[in-house]
Amino acid sequence: MVTDASPSEFSEREIWNYLSEVHDPEVPVLTVIDLGIVRKVQIINDSLKVVITPTYSGCPAMNTIEEDIIAKLKEKGVSNFTVETVLAPAWTTEWMSDEGKTKLKEFGIAPPQSGSKGSGRPEACPNCGSKETKLKSEFGSTACKALYICLECKEPFDYFKCH
Ligand SMILES: [Zn+2]
Known part of the structure; x- marks a missing residue:
């Protein structure tokens, strides 16, 4: 059994690296990092916060992207995290x-x-x-x-x- 590691065992840089493995479902060559969707990765005490801004509001791919980010973090053994969607400033x-x-x-x-x-x-x-x-x-x-x-x-x- 894989023991979940709390975010304090990861560095923010590692989290960025993990997220660079998440691809845009519409344009699979692009990662969420390439797109600039991930705005912030913050580890405070024992919890990780990932802030994302959707490329296009109403873009159906965004729900998938959020789910993919959650799945990727879980796959890497990260627990106790939140993914927050921030709409302003709007993605450009x-x-x-x-x-x-x-x-x-x-x-x-x-x-x-x-x-x-x-x-x-x-x-x-x-x-x-x-x-x-x-x-x-x-x-x-x-x-x-x-x-x-x-x-x-x-x-x-x-x-x-x-x-
Ligand atoms: Zn041509």
């Missing part, structure tokens, strides 16, 4: 790590372009790198993405919408 694509953006691109999804005015357009086609792209549909495979088509290679691709 700025919180996504550069590593996360690179992974998205390799996965064939154009990463969000924040830009000075938050222009919600992909910088380039993730397939061929062409800047000639056209919006095909505001909603791609999920509500979080828009569907674009590349005018160069004619391939459609998802753009992770910026907000």
